[in-house]
Amino acid sequence: MRNFVFNEAMKLRRQTLIKLAKLHLNDNLKSELAKLNKTILPGPHPTYRTSLYHEREVLKQRIKLYLGLDYDKTKDFELFELADKLEDFLEGNDYSSTDKFLQVIKEACDACPSGKYYATDLCRNCVAHSCRTVCPKGAIDIEHGRAKINFELCVGCGLCAKACNYFAIVKLERPCERACYVNAIKSDENNAAEIDREKCVNCAACYVACPFGAIETPSALLNVITQLKNNTKLKVIYAPSIVAQFGPKVQIGQIKKALLDIGFSSIHEAAVGADMVAKEEAEFIETAETLVTTSCCPSFVDYIEKHQKDFVVNISPALSPMSELAKEIRESNEKIVFIGPCIAKKMEAYKIRKVDYVLTFEELASLFAAKGIEPSQLENLEVEGSFDGWNFAQSGGVANAVVNLCKKSLTIEKMDGLSEGNELFKKAKTGKINLIEGMACEGGCICGPGIMVNPLVAKANLKKMGIK
Amino acid sequence: MNVKICVGTTCHLMGASTLIESLELLENDLKSKIVIEYATCFSACQGNFTPPVIKINDEFFGNMTPESLRKLIIDKVVEGAEK
Numbered sequence: 001m002r003n004f005v006f007n008e009a010m011k012l013r014r015q016t017l018i019k020l021a022k023l024h025l026n027d028n029l030k031s032e033l034a035k036l037n038k039t040i041l042p043g044p045h046p047t048y049r050t051s052l053y054h055e056r057e058v059l060k061q062r063i064k065l066y067l068g069l070d071y072d073k074t075k076d077f078e079l080f081e082l083a084d085k086l087e088d089f090l091e092g093n094d095y096s097s098t099d100k101f102l103q104v105i106k107e108a109c110d111a112c113p114s115g116k117y118y119a120t121d122l123c124r125n126c127v128a129h130s131c132r133t134v135c136p137k138g139a140i141d142i143e144h145g146r147a148k149i150n151f152e153l154c155v156g157c158g159l160c161a162k163a164c165n166y167f168a169i170v171k172l173e174r175p176c177e178r179a180c181y182v183n184a185i186k187s188d189e190n191n192a193a194e195i196d197r198e199k200c201v202n203c204a205a206c207y208v209a210c211p212f213g214a215i216e217t218p219s220a221l222l223n224v225i226t227q228l229k230n231n232t233k234l235k236v237i238y239a240p241s242i243v244a245q246f247g248p249k250v251q252i253g254q255i256k257k258a259l260l261d262i263g264f265s266s267i268h269e270a271a272v273g274a275d276m277v278a279k280e281e282a283e284f285i286e287t288a289e290t291l292v293t294t295s296c297c298p299s300f301v302d303y304i305e306k307h308q309k310d311f312v313v314n315i316s317p318a319l320s321p322m323s324e325l326a327k328e329i330r331e332s333n334e335k336i337v338f339i340g341p342c343i344a345k346k347m348e349a350y351k352i353r354k355v356d357y358v359l360t361f362e363e364l365a366s367l368f369a370a371k372g373i374e375p376s377q378l379e380n381l382e383v384e385g386s387f388d389g390w391n392f393a394q395s396g397g398v399a400n401a402v403v404n405l406c407k408k409s410l411t412i413e414k415m416d417g418l419s420e421g422n423e424l425f426k427k428a429k430t431g432k433i434n435l436i437e438g439m440a441c442e443g444g445c446i447c448g449p450g451i452m453v454n455p456l457v458a459k460a461n462l463k464k465m466g467i468k
Numbered sequence: 469m470n471v472k473i474c475v476g477t478t479c480h481l482m483g484a485s486t487l488i489e490s491l492e493l494l495e496n497d498l499k500s501k502i503v504i505e506y507a508t509c510f511s512a513c514q515g516n517f518t519p520p521v522i523k524i525n526d527e528f529f530g531n532m533t534p535e536s537l538r539k540l541i542i543d544k545v546v547e548g549a550e551k
Contacts, residue, residue, distance in 0.1 A: 249475050374477055
């Protein structure tokens with residue numbers, strides 16, 4: 001399960017989102033945008049990096065992504081140029097990000113060294129020199145009283161690191177690369193991270209892992225605010241992982257009330273869609289001869305499509321709870337907003353076209369903060385969905401719900417996190433499995449990239465959910 | 469000693485939940501000397517305090533982190549004992 005650490009990169013993202021939302025709500029965005037990076041980082045001393053000008057430049061690029069723009073298309077724009085045509089940008093135009101849900105801000109990427117072994121100054125230049133003895137390539141020299149690795153010869157086997165009794169040899173890995181289980185992080189010509197779209201399944205593990213906050217997701221927050229200001233009818237579907245996300249004093253019914261107060265027209269639980277999906281999948285599996293894989297996690301579906309192509313035919317015909325419910329409640333002249341912990345849902349919204357906008361919990365909370373709304377002080381409305389439906393939010397929940405509804409006895413396997421994918425699908429080729437539940441995030445949606453609280457807290461709260 | 473943690477929307481976004489978690493980890497003898505409460509927005513961050521904001525007895529403290537909160541509580545408990 002994701003070790004949830006609240007860090008400065010998250011703080012900066014949230015501060016910036018709140019600021020942008022506030023300005024847009026008060027119609028001041030156009031006049032303030034040009035100097036927004038300076039307002040947030042006033043100087044004279046840098047806050048995050050060694051140079052104030054560097055961090056302002058990075059923030060400028062961040063702001064563009066939070067406006068929903070595509071990094072590659074807009075990286076050379078200055079903020080004042082965007083301000084001139086702001087209305088266009090916020091309605092969605094050629095510069096908007098459409099099909100890239102994770103983007104690397106090159107100015108922010110530190111181009112960390114990747115996958116190489118380094119002898120650090122913990123080396124005591126011992127007598128044994130086991131590192132040199134075990135190295136099959138003779139890549140270790142002793143220079144100035146300490147081991148030094150010759151990168152021309154090193155093949156990265158790691159034997160030296162294992163042999164050293166002082167742990168003086170370490171492998172430096174890029175956090176983004178290490179977090180990515182589908183090897184989608186490449187390097188560009190400047191050694192900065194680059195995402196291989198052929199491999200990337202949009203799980204956003206890199207976004208969570210990068211200590212520089214260099215991997216960002218284009219936000220739909222300002223587009224949603226624009227729609228609210230235009231009085232467009234907007235329906236909301238929120239994910240079951242919303243439990244506990246807004247702190248210990250906020251009930252889910254109060255979040256519903258807060259959403260209605262902001263101006264959304266009606267609020268729906270994805271847990272209801274989950275109940276629909278569980279029923280559909282249970283019925284389908286009863287008659288199915290072959291393996292079925294769940295379709296609720298868009299990143300898991302993308303993983304099968306890109307990395308386990310033999311199993312594409314096994315993907316459940318049911319849509320995800322989000323898309324299933326959206327199809328059900330869709331009315332003309334209305335738009336649907338999904339609120340969840342997930343960045344891959346942005347991809348699903350783009351591919352399946354049942355939902356118009358996807359926000360993360362972080363983005364929604366930024367909207368609450370900008371509006372000065374305290375959900376804990378509002379009326380607690382009634383919440384729908386069964387326990388099993390709500391339980392879709394954690395790993396194991398989907399399979400459980402299907403088993404509870406299915407009359408046939410089932411052999412089930414779970415992919416709890418993309419790291420388990422390879423092994424599991426190898427097993428699926430030989431063994432007889434009825435159902436594979438797949439979650440790209442280890443632990444399930446409560447561990448997703450857009451969460452606000454420790455998954456353990458959310459997990460405990462899930463137990464109390466739903467009509468039993 | 470009364471420790472109020474603001475769990476209003478802004479403080480929550482700025483890391484109040486990590487403060488709550490860190491309080492769970494306090495040693496028992498420290499824990500027994502304080503009363504922890506959750507509060508909704510002191511409206512203090514509109515003024516001079518950066519969220520997340522907390523209140524110990526009648527005094528506000530802003531820009532708290534788990535470490536600074538722990539240190540502050542220890543200081544205040546020691547101060548209280550000396551009086």
